[in-house]
Amino acid sequence: MPEGDTVYQAAARIRRRFEGQVLRYSQFRVPRYALVDLTGRRVDAVRSIGKHLLIDVGDHAIHSHLKMEGAWMVHPLGTRWRRPGHQARIVLRTDGWEAVGFELGVCEWIPDPDTELSYLGPDLLDPAFDAAAAVTNLTRDPDRPIGTALLDQHLMAGVGNVYRCEACFLRGVRPARPVGEVDVPAMVDLCQRLLVANKDRTVRTTTGNTRRGQQSWVYGRGGRPCLRCRTPIERTFLGDDNSEDRVLYYCPRCQS
Structure with a gap:
């Protein structure tokens, strides 16, 4: 079951391959964000806050929540997906890597993510946990x-x-x-x-x-x-x- 540690690990996998890299392809498979194209934009940071995962790109962020069934998978570009394509909610690619968010309970493109998530209590995995x-x-x-x-x-x-x-x-x-x-x-x-x-x-x-x-x-x-x-x-x-x-x-x- 996805909890804070699961999301922390997912963020770490994406961060390792995507932080600081330029996106060569992006696709939101969510109707509201179908026209959002992040190609050519740099991933500034990848982080978790509780059960929420944020991929910061400029002054916006890809915000996801795994809920019960969701998962982020990161693999070399061209690798066969481990879940059916119809479950994918977002696809991100660099020159050599691909990250796919499957069955994400929340998948959105939001401005000012820290304000959006300011309602959350202290994050247990934050080094500065209060x-x-x-x-x-x-x-x-x-x-x-x-x-x-x-x-x-x-x-x-x-x-x-x-x-x-x-x-x-x-x-x-x-x-x-x-x-x-x-x-x-x-x-x-x-x-x-x-x-x-x-x-x-x-x-x-x-x-x-x-x-x-x-x-x-x-x-x-x-x-x-x-x-x-x-x-x-x-x-x-x-x-x-x-x-x-x-x-x-x-x-x-x-x-x-």
Whole structure:
């Protein structure tokens, strides 16, 4: 599932081949931007902010969000695509490399991107991450369940459902517990450490084990025994949005 670390890695792949390079071809496969042509323009920077990826070109930026299914792929020019062409939302090429954004939930060409995304909370993978600001944001509503607060990108940017479930498990907290009953500074610190630990990994793990089925403590393990106490992991939802990207996993014994 794409979260802050996934987007950070995607930005790093594009940056390695495109930053400072002149685009020899561009194509938005989004009707609103079908006439935008960036050919001949230089890529100034490629960066991630939480779950958002920005490719800066002059005073505008290509802004993308992977949502659930999206991916950026970078490969030598002429290489066969690894996804069907109808899933491509944008194609960028230099003299020797191609970057393709597939099934992007958001793909747009925007002016002043930092203003556009100013609503986001502190980015957990920003070297200048402001933990105190994140704590202040999260504790503003003490009655809100910690499980919904952690997903609110206005408060802190980068945590998705996997890290939400895993952080709550590691802190021994049920996702439905009110923020006011949670050690929020410790939770913020843990979330940052988890994302930093995984930002350069090819296989995400919160357990330290990269073997299949052993990478996470509770996420995706509904009905299976807890890796700590062997109690079956519960699979449920929090709130009214019973969508698959918001399903919760927790251990009823290890988390209270």
